[in-house]
Amino acid sequence: MKNNKKLWALAAGLLAAVMPAFGQGKDWALYGGEGGRRFSSLAQITRANVSKLEQAWRFDMAEMGDPQTHPLAVGGIVYAYTPSLDTIALDGATGKLKWRFHSGVKAGGPQRGLSIWGKGKAQRLFAAAGTYLYALDPATGKPLADFGEAGRIDLRAGLGRDVDKISLALTAPGTIWRDIIIMGFRTDESAPAAPGDIRAFDVYSGKLRWSFHTIPHPGEPGHESWPTDYWKTGGGANSWPGMVLDDKRGIVFAPTGSAVSDFYGANRTGENLYANSLLALDANTGKLLWHFQGVHHDVADRDFPSPPVLLTVTHNCKRIYAVAQATKQGYLFVLDRITGKPLFPMIEMQVAQSELEKLSPTQSVPSLPAPYARQHLSESLLTNRTPQAHAWAVEQFHSFANDGPFPHMRLGQQTLVFPGFDGGAEWGGQASANGILYLNANDVAWTGGLVENSAASGLGAGLYQDNCAACHGPDRKGAAPAFPSLVDSKLTAEQMADVVHSGRGRMPAFALQGDSLSSLLTFVRSGEDRELAAKPAGDNHPAYRFTGYRKFLDPDGYPAVTPPWGTLSAIDLNSGAYLWRIPLGEYPALADKSTGSENYGGPILTKGGVLFIAATLYDKKIRAFDPQDGKLLWQAQLPYAGNATPITYMAGGRQYVLIQADNARDKKSPQGAAYVAFALTAKVRP
Numbered sequence: 001m002k003n004n005k006k007l008w009a010l011a012a013g014l015l016a017a018v019m020p021a022f023g024q025g026k027d028w029a030l031y032g033g034e035g036g037r038r039f040s041s042l043a044q045i046t047r048a049n050v051s052k053l054e055q056a057w058r059f060d061m062a063e064m065g066d067p068q069t070h071p072l073a074v075g076g077i078v079y080a081y082t083p084s085l086d087t088i089a090l091d092g093a094t095g096k097l098k099w100r101f102h103s104g105v106k107a108g109g110p111q112r113g114l115s116i117w118g119k120g121k122a123q124r125l126f127a128a129a130g131t132y133l134y135a136l137d138p139a140t141g142k143p144l145a146d147f148g149e150a151g152r153i154d155l156r157a158g159l160g161r162d163v164d165k166i167s168l169a170l171t172a173p174g175t176i177w178r179d180i181i182i183m184g185f186r187t188d189e190s191a192p193a194a195p196g197d198i199r200a201f202d203v204y205s206g207k208l209r210w211s212f213h214t215i216p217h218p219g220e221p222g223h224e225s226w227p228t229d230y231w232k233t234g235g236g237a238n239s240w241p242g243m244v245l246d247d248k249r250g251i252v253f254a255p256t257g258s259a260v261s262d263f264y265g266a267n268r269t270g271e272n273l274y275a276n277s278l279l280a281l282d283a284n285t286g287k288l289l290w291h292f293q294g295v296h297h298d299v300a301d302r303d304f305p306s307p308p309v310l311l312t313v314t315h316n317c318k319r320i321y322a323v324a325q326a327t328k329q330g331y332l333f334v335l336d337r338i339t340g341k342p343l344f345p346m347i348e349m350q351v352a353q354s355e356l357e358k359l360s361p362t363q364s365v366p367s368l369p370a371p372y373a374r375q376h377l378s379e380s381l382l383t384n385r386t387p388q389a390h391a392w393a394v395e396q397f398h399s400f401a402n403d404g405p406f407p408h409m410r411l412g413q414q415t416l417v418f419p420g421f422d423g424g425a426e427w428g429g430q431a432s433a434n435g436i437l438y439l440n441a442n443d444v445a446w447t448g449g450l451v452e453n454s455a456a457s458g459l460g461a462g463l464y465q466d467n468c469a470a471c472h473g474p475d476r477k478g479a480a481p482a483f484p485s486l487v488d489s490k491l492t493a494e495q496m497a498d499v500v501h502s503g504r505g506r507m508p509a510f511a512l513q514g515d516s517l518s519s520l521l522t523f524v525r526s527g528e529d530r531e532l533a534a535k536p537a538g539d540n541h542p543a544y545r546f547t548g549y550r551k552f553l554d555p556d557g558y559p560a561v562t563p564p565w566g567t568l569s570a571i572d573l574n575s576g577a578y579l580w581r582i583p584l585g586e587y588p589a590l591a592d593k594s595t596g597s598e599n600y601g602g603p604i605l606t607k608g609g610v611l612f613i614a615a616t617l618y619d620k621k622i623r624a625f626d627p628q629d630g631k632l633l634w635q636a637q638l639p640y641a642g643n644a645t646p647i648t649y650m651a652g653g654r655q656y657v658l659i660q661a662d663n664a665r666d667k668k669s670p671q672g673a674a675y676v677a678f679a680l681t682a683k684v685r686p
């Protein structure tokens with residue numbers, strides 16, 4: 001018996017070794033693909049013929065925004081979103097609109113995918129708009145009345161908070177296991193924010209089936225890692241990048257983000273479990289199987305930014321079911337999927353301490369693989385693009401505090417954050433086959449700091465400081481070019497209200513109404529505070545707040561550090577070694593085409609032996625690389641930046657590669673949004 005088991009394990013291991021990871025057939029039916037590997041078993045497009053790939057169709061949306069959507073394709077139909085978060089169904093072969101579902105909810109911002117459940121007539125398509133999860137009939141786009149209230153549930157409900165006081169959004173689709181859909185969400189990064197409960201809902205009725213408190217309640221393990229009552233008022237530790245299911249074992253892997261507020265945690269003393277953690281939950285019950293915390297008591301917004309990737313590797317001659325979790329810091333944690341134990345030795349790193357609060361004295365970082373983004377900014381890494389830019393960068397650099405890879409914020413001084421607030425890795429995720437991980441990353445510096453909270457006493461100013469100052473600055477002057485100045489805005493009050501309600505680009509939507517909204521807009525437009533109101537009580541209102549996310553750019557708007565500013569790597573997780581690493585992206589205006597650029601959106605991989613990725617911000621290209629050596633096989637110009645993860649699928653006997661594109665992150669370029677599909681013409685198809 002025992003021997004039999006061993007034999008079986010050996011056979012299964014051998015099979016896994018020779019067979020390519022099981023793809024998704026003709027469809028792309030799952031956000032991020034099976035096991036989050038972004039792998040397709042399609043092979044009509046190959047390494048040999050990909051250079052002949054041509055645009056097959058383009059679906060333009062007469063809307064601006066940044067949905068960052070990684071669509072689904074099932075039975076030749078593409079399911080996706082418009083920038084205002086209408087759900088759409090397109091004919092996968094022609095791009096013709098089949099239906100469009102307009103929820104009536106004012107919504108915008110990223111909504112990176114959808115989920116589909118069931119087969120045939122019983123199929124349900126789960127789509128989001130604002131705070132609502134909808135169950136739609138995939139054939140018609142009509143809400144299914146038996147789900148929740150008239151086809152939708154409000155995810156703000158049931159979190160133990162006043163529904164009107166919290167804002168949340170569904171940035172990633174739910175994960176389906178049997179007849180439940182498991183949901184995380186994005187919430188505010190400053191108080192008041194929703195607690196990041198991970199919840200499972202019945203796919204038929206929308207009723208809650210289980211809930212896991214990422215900020216544990218009394219009696220639950222991990223509660224001791226917070227102040228006793230924090231769970232009542234605190235927020236965050238939410239899972240926004242999307243989860244991944246091991247359906248053989250019934251385990252759902254959920255990455256979580258920081259606790260609120262992101263940059264100052266004196267009111268949340270302790271390690272803050274399960275913020276900044278990878279959680280393995282029993283998909284049936286929501287019971288915690290294990291956790292791995294990437295940052296203890298985070299004060300630098302070091303969310304786990306990508307869904308994890310499930311893969312099989314060989315370590316010490318043993319096949320191991322592993323899970324790889326990418327980070328903003330440039331570390332890749334490779335863990336045993338069953339036990340949560342790291343597969344490579346960990347190093348306990350001493351980290352800089354703050355004068356404002358007690359931080360963890362050490363953080364654990366993996367010895368392998370080596371970080372995929374630089375860790376320490378020094379003078380030798382400051383830009384040499386021009387002598388002027390260099391001199392400017394040196395002066396700025398010496399004005400900043402520099403803590404290395406685990407920064408904390410200070411009063412009256414900016415602290416370097418390198419890699420920046422947007423990674424390292426980001427939400428696009430990674431692709432994988434045969435134990436190799438293909439990962440794109442940013443490699444630029446940002447800065448941040450703190451100001452005293454007392455600057456705002458009135459309602460308008462208070463709301464502004466709580467909701468807007470992190471991006472638009474305490475003085476409303478923004479931080480060009482990423483965050484516009486509101487002092488110089490040409491918008492009318494009505495147009496501003498519209499932006500606040502719908503969100504735009506990186507700006508989330510806010511559900512502010514009535515007095516709150518008008519006081520806020522008065523303050524935004526005039527700097528005057530109309531109504532005086534008491535500051536919200538409760539110990540979740542910290543003494544300091546963030547001065548805003550600032551990119552460390554030179555006076556011409558280029559990163560103030562040396563290139564590469566964006567990279568694509570192939571990392572063998574059997575050995576922890578890099579197989580190759582190349583700059584990803586160009587600045588069209590620069591003569592040097594090897595700088596790489598910031599990139600948002602991930603890669604996919606096909607059995608045809610091709611890696612597809614767009615993601616680059618400024619050159620607006622989609623590219624195909626050879627996964628064996630990183631050689632460029634094909635590239636095409638997109639109408640806008642492909643800041644999303646592509647998909648591939650079959651329709652009418654043809655393999656398509658589809659990407660969503662928009663210019664929301666590059667305001668200097670023409671604005672718009674589209675889906676663009678590529679395929680081989682009949683002449684060159686095998």
Ligand code: HEC
Pocket residue numbers: 464467468469470471472482483484485486488489490491496499500504505506507508510520524664665
């Ligand atoms: C997470 C960062 C972030 C937060 C928080 C944020 N914004 Fe924004 N906001 C942006 C970005 C980025 C843009 C530019 C978006 C675009 O055009 O793609 C923007 C644009 C705007 C604009 C349009 C400006 C113009 O002239 O076009 C207004 C008005 C605005 N924000 C107001 C607010 C208010 C009021 C709040 C607080 C309730 C707020 N924002 C919170 C990031 C943010």
